[in-house]
Amino acid sequence: MTAKLIRELGAGVGVALPEVRVTGEDPVLPSVFPLGTMAAASAGALTAAVAAYAARTGENGAEGPGGRQPSRGAHGDPDVTIDVRHAAVAFQSERHFRADGKAVDGWAPLSGDYGTSDGWVRLHCNFDHHRDAALRALGLPPGSGRAAPCREDVGRACADRTAVEIEEAVIREGGCAAAMRSRAEWLAHPQARALADLPLVGVSRLPDGGGQASGDGLPAGPERPLGGVRVLDLTRVIAGPVAARALAAYGADVLRVGAAHLPEVPGLVVETAFGKRSCHIDLRSEADKLRELVRQADVVIQAYRPGALRARGFGPDDLAALRPGIVCVDISAYGTRGRWASRRGFDSLVQMACGIAHENGDGRRPSPLPAQALDHGAGHLAAFGAVAALLRRAAEGGSWHVEVSLARTAAWLDDLGRIDMAGMRQPRVEDLLATMDSPFGTLTYVTPPGAIDGARPHWTSPPPRQGEHPAAWWAPTS
Template sequence: MSELLATFAQALQLPLERLPATSFPGMGALPSTFAVSDLASASIGAAGLAVADLLRQQGVPAGSLSVDRRLASFWFASSLRPMGWAPPPPWDPIAGDYATRDGWIRLHTNAPHHRAAALQVLGPCEDRDSVAKAVSQWDAEALERAVVEANGCAAQMLQLAQWAGHAQGQAVAGEPLVQLEQFDAQGVQGWRGSRAQPLAGIKVLDLTRILAGPVATRFLAAMGADVLRIDPPGWEEPSLAPEVTLGKRCARLDLHDSLDRISFERLLAQADIFVHGYRADALERLGFGAERVRQLNPGLIDISLNAYGWTGPWRNRRGFDSLVQMSTGIAAAGQQWRQADKPVPLPVQALDMATGYLAAAAAINGLRERLASGRGSAARLSLARTAKALIDHGQVTTDLPLAAETGADLASQIEHTPWGPAQRLTPPLALAGTPMQWACPAGQLGASPASFS
């Protein structure tokens, strides 16, 4: 685990020698051929070290830092425990893995337009059985290509060695884990935070959806930031909103509407941190590419996430954690480890989660740099590059299983959400004097005005 944390700290340019040592109490691991619990603990630890470095810069010596690996593992699955209600199922009925003539493919159909794209290729299918029958007539690579060309989301299962030799795999291997860039100085601004809330007074514009970006901004909210999430009209995440909107206000804007574009430009100009998870070319096509964003806000800390990396033939490809696991060989390695007859993914959406915490760390680093020099900055991360870090860490023999969750793992206060009461797991990160805490409960998308508080 210390090896992964050192890898993350180096990628984030964190000065480990000037920061508190991080301990990882707890035993056990999520069941996987990859070190998923180590990944969870190390990525959350990296975000905590970024906070400690910010406090150090401001003359506030950080206290001890620890990450409970058991709680970190649980948080990588879900932090919310509803009381008397349940969110909708996380997957569309036809989403999942299917056998083709020559292998396996995963279809991601949670969004209605992605489902429509898959069925446009496969033909009219009423249920999983009819989808399976249609898929079985295809070769995996040909079906993947057809669904992607129809603007859908699919990934054939590749072996680790196949991905290493693939053009996109080679492109991702040549990218840094966190791509950092800084811009000309704009004038030093004062710190408005405190030990208890290091990001107090910081405005975060959140243009992210499932799942890495929302995890990043949830962590920033836990450190006191004012997070405003923007979604387009009609977009919903019924299974995820209770999990990831904690501490945020959520509004809607249509970036194709002239008046909403004006509102969005105003928010960009006011923001300190901008986190977005659009594909590499999507914001450019909307007229909000990097150059325009810097014109609106030269001192902005610009954090961008995508699925398959920032170079190579797939840089603009739609993707999600489960698809990246298929492409990069993780699901195939799991199948071999389990000696199963189908793909075996990681036990949680670990690529999303880890990338989210690393993105939060990059945002906090950008703030630290701006406080020192006034310079704006940009950082780029991708699920595929996080997958490489996990794969490079090596396959493992699963440790002792994690002890089962108990009532003692839950925070004592009740969170009153629009869906009903709930409890959260105790946060896994403990930084002395700097608790993970949120100013408001999870809320529905579009429930707030499009303005910072």
């Protein structure tokens, strides 16, 4: 099934992928949803796309993975493999991450599920301004100082109101919340219908005034399959950072652009920053710095709400005008169509809204997946879409737009069916972990899944400190 899904993903974006040899099968993680299949298909599709990219650069005289001419199977294809258990554990990467033996604490005190008069609602309060928006919506004082509300205060404020009433009130205040819906309730929702006709990975050509010569834009370094590909990572919180981190594992030059005034979840920033460099640009006063980076980039990944960057002059059309041949990757929570297109969202909220948290448990209270699978799935699909667009650019020219969303990824997971999780426990992980010294201590992390001709993706540098590097690309090496 997994190999078939990978073929379908390739057909959906218009690229021919080499066959992928899949080892292992579900069940892997304790869930009624086939998370191992989902993980292996999305990570396997990325691996296959990178193999196709490496083969093309090899045809143009560059070396393949590992600094050698790529080997070929009986039919001339690279040997591409993906292991289901490895992919599934990679989807839990933040759960297994340790810095000097300490785990990541990714949740703020008020984030979580709360009982309502008719069910459950989830509040996402990891950023202070989202926390305060939720408190305003509930008629509670701001969340700082000695008199700050505690979980019991929030629970009491939720108990007498309906889940949807709280969801809408929090959204109006600029916060993040989701009522728990059943699968049937979500499928009947207008936003689910708005997403129904969207592709899982949208890849479309952008207008660019100057055009792009066919075959342009296949940079290749001497050792890594994506060596020479420059990626701007404008994202925060799992899905986008995972996409850029996955590209870095295959040798892309990834520059993460943040800003000192933007809130972060510190542990997650570190865990998703392997292989990247990090700079700070304040778009309120330094937009020209970002424009200069875009002019020399191959891929830009962003996960702001739809339209947010366009309002600052960095929409896909703007980027294509700055850099004909750019690949723009947009990641959203609920897609770019429908009433919820501009709604803030995170993996845990989309699981609630789309019926996953309802069905994964007993239906009486929410039970989240044993992984941030929508984030990791969308992240790997976004990275896959980026490489597919680079292949399309090389073959057809032009600038390209890639779109994925957590909600559309959730619909894909729903379509994969259900499995029997009786007696299923967490998988063995020790053989999938590695360590690396860093400015944050000794890091223990999950290695990236997949292999091409026996060469595995890997990161050559530890996570940097935020804003550690200048806003500039590495100088090319001879």
